[in-house]
Amino acid sequence: MISETEGVIKEFTISPTLPPSLDLQLLRQALDASAVGVAVTDATLPDNPLVYVNPAFERLSGYRFSEIIGRNCRFLQGQDRDQAARYALRQAVEQRRSVTVVLRNYRADGALFYNELTISPVHDVSGQLTHFVGFQNDVTAREEGAALMRRLMQLTQALAAVGHQAGVFEIILQDALEALSGVAGAVLLVEGARLRVAARRGPAQEAGVWQAAALDESGPAADALRLGQPLFFRASGELVSAYPDLEARTGGLAAVASAVLPMVEAGRPLGVIVLDFSEPYDFSASEQAFLQTLAAQCAVTLERARLSDDLERQVEQRSAELGAFVRFSEAASSEDDVLVLAQRAVDVLGVLFTQATSGYYALDEGQWKLRVYSPDLVAQRDVLTGLQAGVPLDIPVFEEALRSGQAVFVDAWNPMTAGTSQAQAYQSVATYPLTLDGQPLAVFGIGLKDTARWSAQGRATFQAVGRSLNLAIERTEAARRLGAQNAELTARTRALEGFAELTRDLSAAGEATTLIQSALAMALSLLPPGYAAFWERQGERWQASVQVGDVGDADLQAVISAGLPTDATPTLDTPARTRQPYYQDVYLQGLDTPAEIVSHVNAVATLPVLVGDEVVGLFNVPLFDTRFWSAADKAVLESTVRSLGLALERAGQTRQLTAQRDLLETRTQALQASNEELEAFTYSVSHDLRTPVRHIISFGSLLRRALPQPLDAKAERYFGVVEEAAARLSQLIDGMLEVSRTSRQVLATESVDLNRLFEVERAELERQNGLMTGQVEWQVAELPQVTGDSGLLRRVVRAFLDNALKFSRARVPARIEVWAEDRGATWAVFVRDNGVGFDPRYRHKLFSMFQRLHHQDEFGGVGVSLANARRVITRHGGAVLAEGQPDGGATFGFVLPKSKVSAN
Numbered sequence: 036m037i038s039e040t041e042g043v044i045k046e047f048t049i050s051p052t053l054p055p056s057l058d059l060q061l062l063r064q065a066l067d068a069s070a071v072g073v074a075v076t077d078a079t080l081p082d083n084p085l086v087y088v089n090p091a092f093e094r095l096s097g098y099r100f101s102e103i104i105g106r107n108c109r110f111l112q113g114q115d116r117d118q119a120a121r122y123a124l125r126q127a128v129e130q131r132r133s134v135t136v137v138l139r140n141y142r143a144d145g146a147l148f149y150n151e152l153t154i155s156p157v158h159d160v161s162g163q164l165t166h167f168v169g170f171q172n173d174v175t176a177r178e179e180g181a182a183l184m185r186r187l188m189q190l191t192q193a194l195a196a197v198g199h200q201a202g203v204f205e206i207i208l209q210d211a212l213e214a215l216s217g218v219a220g221a222v223l224l225v226e227g228a229r230l231r232v233a234a235r236r237g238p239a240q241e242a243g244v245w246q247a248a249a250l251d252e253s254g255p256a257a258d259a260l261r262l263g264q265p266l267f268f269r270a271s272g273e274l275v276s277a278y279p280d281l282e283a284r285t286g287g288l289a290a291v292a293s294a295v296l297p298m299v300e301a302g303r304p305l306g307v308i309v310l311d312f313s314e315p316y317d318f319s320a321s322e323q324a325f326l327q328t329l330a331a332q333c334a335v336t337l338e339r340a341r342l343s344d345d346l347e348r349q350v351e352q353r354s355a356e357l358g359a360f361v362r363f364s365e366a367a368s369s370e371d372d373v374l375v376l377a378q379r380a381v382d383v384l385g386v387l388f389t390q391a392t393s394g395y396y397a398l399d400e401g402q403w404k405l406r407v408y409s410p411d412l413v414a415q416r417d418v419l420t421g422l423q424a425g426v427p428l429d430i431p432v433f434e435e436a437l438r439s440g441q442a443v444f445v446d447a448w449n450p451m452t453a454g455t456s457q458a459q460a461y462q463s464v465a466t467y468p469l470t471l472d473g474q475p476l477a478v479f480g481i482g483l484k485d486t487a488r489w490s491a492q493g494r495a496t497f498q499a500v501g502r503s504l505n506l507a508i509e510r511t512e513a514a515r516r517l518g519a520q521n522a523e524l525t526a527r528t529r530a531l532e533g534f535a536e537l538t539r540d541l542s543a544a545g546e547a548t549t550l551i552q553s554a555l556a557m558a559l560s561l562l563p564p565g566y567a568a569f570w571e572r573q574g575e576r577w578q579a580s581v582q583v584g585d586v587g588d589a590d591l592q593a594v595i596s597a598g599l600p601t602d603a604t605p606t607l608d609t610p611a612r613t614r615q616p617y618y619q620d621v622y623l624q625g626l627d628t629p630a631e632i633v634s635h636v637n638a639v640a641t642l643p644v645l646v647g648d649e650v651v652g653l654f655n656v657p658l659f660d661t662r663f664w665s666a667a668d669k670a671v672l673e674s675t676v677r678s679l680g681l682a683l684e685r686a687g688q689t690r691q692l693t694a695q696r697d698l699l700e701t702r703t704q705a706l707q708a709s710n711e712e713l714e715a716f717t718y719s720v721s722h723d724l725r726t727p728v729r730h731i732i733s734f735g736s737l738l739r740r741a742l743p744q745p746l747d748a749k750a751e752r753y754f755g756v757v758e759e760a761a762a763r764l765s766q767l768i769d770g771m772l773e774v775s776r777t778s779r780q781v782l783a784t785e786s787v788d789l790n791r792l793f794e795v796e797r798a799e800l801e802r803q804n805g806l807m808t809g810q811v812e813w814q815v816a817e818l819p820q821v822t823g824d825s826g827l828l829r830r831v832v833r834a835f836l837d838n839a840l841k842f843s844r845a846r847v848p849a850r851i852e853v854w855a856e857d858r859g860a861t862w863a864v865f866v867r868d869n870g871v872g873f874d875p876r877y878r879h880k881l882f883s884m885f886q887r888l889h890h891q892d893e894f895g896g897v898g899v900s901l902a903n904a905r906r907v908i909t910r911h912g913g914a915v916l917a918e919g920q921p922d923g924g925a926t927f928g929f930v931l932p933k934s935k936v937s938a939n
Contacts, residue, residue, distance in 0.1 A: 069089060070091055071170050071171065072088070072091045072094075072096075072172070073087075073088065073091065073168065073169070073170055074103075074171065075087040075088075075166050075168050075169070076108070076167045076169070079165060083108075083128065083167060084104075084105045084106060084107060085103050085104055085105065086105075087104075088100060088103050088104070095142075095148075095150070096111060096143065097142035102143075108152075108169065111138075111140040112138065112141070113141045115141070120137055124138075124152070124154070128154070131156045133155040134153070135151065135152070135153040137149055137174060137178065138152055147175075148173055148175045149173070149178040150171050150173065150174070151172045152169055152170070153170045153171075154167050155167065176319060176321065179321060180320075180321030197336060197340070199343075200341075202340075203340060204222050204233060207308060207329070208221075211308070211310060211326070211329060212236065212237070212310060215316075215322060216312070217237075217310045217311060218238065218312060218313045219235075219243065220309055220311065221235045221236070221245040222234045222235075222306060222307075222308055222309075223245065223306050223309070225304050228250050230247060230257065232247055233306070243285075243288070243290075244274075244281050244282060244285045244288070245285075246286075246287065254278060255268075255274065255278060255293075256295060259307055260297045263297060263299055264297070265294065265296045265297065265330070266295040267293075267295075268295075269292050269315060269317055269318065270291070270315045274289045275289050290311035290313065291312055292314070293311050294309070294318065296308040296327065296329070297330065298337065299331075300337070300338045306337075308329075308333060373477075373511065376504060377395035377504065378395075380393075380479065380500055381393045381394065381395065381407055381409050384497070385410070387500070388483060390483065391482065391483050391484065392412060392482045392484070393409050393479070393480065393481040394481075395408075395479055397476075398477065399425070400425070402425030402427065403427075403433055403478060404422075404424070404426075405423045432464060435466075439468075442465060442467045442494070442501055443465065443466050444464075444465045444489045444494055445463060445465065446487060446489060447463065447487055448463050460482070460484055461484055462485065463487055463489055464480065464481065464482045464483070465494075466478050467498070467500075467501030467502075467504075469501075469505050469508060470505070471508060471509065479501050546686070550682045550683060550686065551581045551679065552583060554654070554675050555568070555582075558654075558671070558672055559584055562656065562658060563659070563662060564659045565656060565657050565658035566582065566587070566657060567582070567583045567656045567657075568582045568655045569654060570607055576600055577601055577607050577653075578598045579596070579598070580652070586657075588632050590629075591632040594628055605627060606626060606639055607627070607641060607653050609641075610642060611643060611653060614650060616669065616673060619638060620662065621661075622637055622639045624636065636658070637658060637659065637662065638662035638664070640656045640664060640672055641654065641656075642654040642672060643676075644679055645680045646680050731757065735758060738754075784824060785823075785825060786820050786822060787820065787823050788818075789819060789828075789832075790817065792825070793818060795829075796833045797813065797836060799833075800833070800836055811840070811850070811851060812848050812849065812851070813851055814852040814854075815854075816853065818853070821862055822931075823931065824911070828907065830903060830907060831908060831929060834900035834901055834903065834904040835866040835927050835928075835929075836851070838900070839866050839867075839868035839925075841870075842871050843871075844870075845871070850868065852866070852867045853866050858930070861913070861933060862933060863916075863928055863929075864929055865928035866926070866927050867926040867927075868925055868926075869924040871921070872921050872924050873925055875919060875920065882904070882915055882917070908929045908931070911931055913929055913932060915928070915929050916928040916929065
């Protein structure tokens with residue numbers, strides 16, 4: 036029977052002997068029809084035996100109902116008990132909670148499957164645990180797919196570390212076959228128009244159907260490459276059915292199942308991977324994705340390995356060429372003169388080629404002129420003179436070499452058709468173009484007197500010497516440039532050290548003029564000769580408030596000193612308007628001033644200096660030399676200007692803060708002196724008033740006794756008014772003295788128990804007022820420990836309790852409540868009464884000296900205690916509170932910080 040309360044199954048009992056209700060019939064029908072396996076265990080019996088499983092569970096496990104009932108679910112795990120998921124499942128059962136785990140289970144036939152199990156506890160109507168319900172799904176495909184992806188990541192990492200084809204084949208065939216339990220495999224690579232077997236693995240090494248073949252033949256490997264898609268043959272006979280003549284053509288036997296995976300990189304077919312299986316194989320979607328990705332990774336690795344092999348062959352070829360001119364390289368390694376390097380190359384060729392003339396032709400005045408030559412030309416004075424005088428640029432053998440950028444070899448040389456008559460003694464010639472940064476520099480040439488045709492070795496040797504000479508020239512130029520760069524870098528490093536020092540200087544507040552001058556000087560030290568100025572807008576003119584360096588022209592200096600008009604000086608107006616740096620690689624002379632006074636200025640940089648969001652000036656650097664502002668120049672200038680802006684802003688803030696601090700200090704001193712004077716005056720006046728008041732009271736009493744008795748009604752009334760006024764004045768004086776003492780007393784802070792303070796003051800007030808038990812209903816909650824001066828806080832407690840008693844005295848019964856509230860960083864303590872209350876419009880008067888909201892005849896007192904309480908709480912860093920309504924009672928309270936107060 037199943038019962039349900041508020042959507043939760045309370046009782047689950049299945050008994051085939053009881054007639055099922057309609058609800059149970061519906062539930063059983065739903066469970067029987069469910070595609071999810073459902074199992075119910077009895078939690079009241081030892082080992083939680085199964086009491087129900089649905090048909091989906093039987094299909095999932097392969098066990099019949101009768102084989103399952105009464106057993107614990109762990110029988111599905113066989114001997115595979117070491118699973119982390121089992122621990123999580125056992126914990127959930129012990130703690131009687133739901134959990135979802137993935138278990139490795141085994142069907143009745145021993146086949147492994149992954150079971151995603153969710154269990155939930157079931158309770159009866161009394162809340163007792165009775166059963167666990169488990170929902171089970173077969174997630175084998177998902178888990179196997181995840182395992183394949185992990186395997187693929189491992190294979191990808193292994194392939195990334197391989198640099199040769201043999202290593203690629205070993206990884207692919209071994210790991211792919213192991214991952215899918217294949218029996219054999221092969222790799223076929225494209226070579227020209229054919230496929231060749233590059234590697235095999237497994238039995239029947241030579242008897243398989245995977246043999247070398249032409250790409251244009253019909254076959255599974257060629258078709259997979261042509262289609263660019265893998266081919267899967269899942270069952271016995273599928274491969275032979277698709278290709279009937281395959282076994283006869285190859286002399287081998289087809290496997291039961293096969294996968295043919297094309298390898299294609301950048302649209303170029305590289306080959307195929309073949310995997311064979313001895314049993315029918317149903318390739319799942321995840322396995323197909325695994326194999327396709329593996330083939331793609333293999334293609335990338337094979338292409339990388341091919342490129343690596345090509346590079347090795349090129350290196351070997353280059354090494355062979357370099358061996359031919361080792362002596363030239365050794366001789367040229369220490370030279371930095373191009374003509375000396377050319378002479379070394381000529382000397383090497385003289386040894387490598389007998390009966391040859393070689394020379395170095397430099398481009399000069401529109402002709403190729405011989406600058407370096409072999410010794411044999413010395414005997415041919417006319418030829419030498421003519422070559423040194425120059426030959427035309429359009430000689431074909433020179434022109435072709437420069438156009439193609441490669442060596443040009445001419446067999447069976449004909450000087451008449453070649454455009455030069457000086458080379459009649461040669462049977463073959465060659466030229467090599469020498470360039471620097473892509474621009475023609477020279478041509479290296481050679482003529483062979485006894486050889487009509489260039490051999491492969493001769494070509495390679497000449498090319499090697501020409502290439503080495505070009506490399507030596509490039510090395511020499513690179514060394515020259517590196518030296519220049521090192522010199523520039525050294526200078527720039529020194530300049531950057533100065534910039535770092537300036538940045539440190541700017542970090543400290545200082546005078547604006549000094550900061551600007553330091554920044555201008557530092558920037559100028561990084562650049563070629565020039566000057567620097569800081570321009571500020573003053574009315575309708577730009578004025579140079581700071582200048583560093585000589586401008587180089589007296590008239591220009593006069594113009595600068597007089598200032599320049601705004602909206603008519605583009606060099607200054609443009610950066611001020613755009614708020615962006617303005618760099619002029621080529622300064623347009625006459626743009627801002629007469630051209631004749633700035634003829635020596637060639638480059639200008641102007642940058643706006645921002646403080647906050649306002650342009651306060653312009654950082655202007657004109658240079659006398661030509662300067663194309665580099666990224667480094669701009670970075671240094673913009674960093675300098677940014678630092679200057681921050682320094683000026685900081686200096687302004689510092690000046691403002693200093694002025695504010697001085698003003699505040701002056702006001703504080705004046706206020707302190709005023710307070711001290713006022714307290715002294717109050718204390719002095721209070722003391723000085725005591726004697727006249729005592730005299731009034733004493734002599735009034737003497738006067739009453741000196742007059743004839745009895746006094747008439749009028750005299751008695753007059754004496755009563757005098758005595759009452761004198762007594763009230765005495766109370767006012769006492770109140771002033773108390774406030775004065777409270778203000779002057781040093782705080783002695785300690786931990787104060789408010790419970791104790793309220794208890795003592797409550798008892799004292801009851802005794803003074805003659806209150807009996809029950810006349811006042813006290814409701815005092817637990818109060819906190821606070822930090823403060825115990826004596827002063829006692830006055831506050833007494834004032835609040837006395838105030839509550841005074842104004843609730845007429846109530847029957849009088850009710851006073853005391854409680855505290857924790858407000859995080861503070862404690863708030865409240866005293867509420869059910870007395871006469873007050874008008875909230877006059878709340879501000881309650882804590883002022885001598886202020887009253889009720890008539891003296893109704894309630895006594897001089898209005899000092901609450902004012903004194905506020906002063907005590909204020910000195911403790913707190914505040915006082917008051918709420919009330921006429922005839923609706925009142926609530927007074929104070930707030931104290933939890934942190935320790937200062938003893939000021």
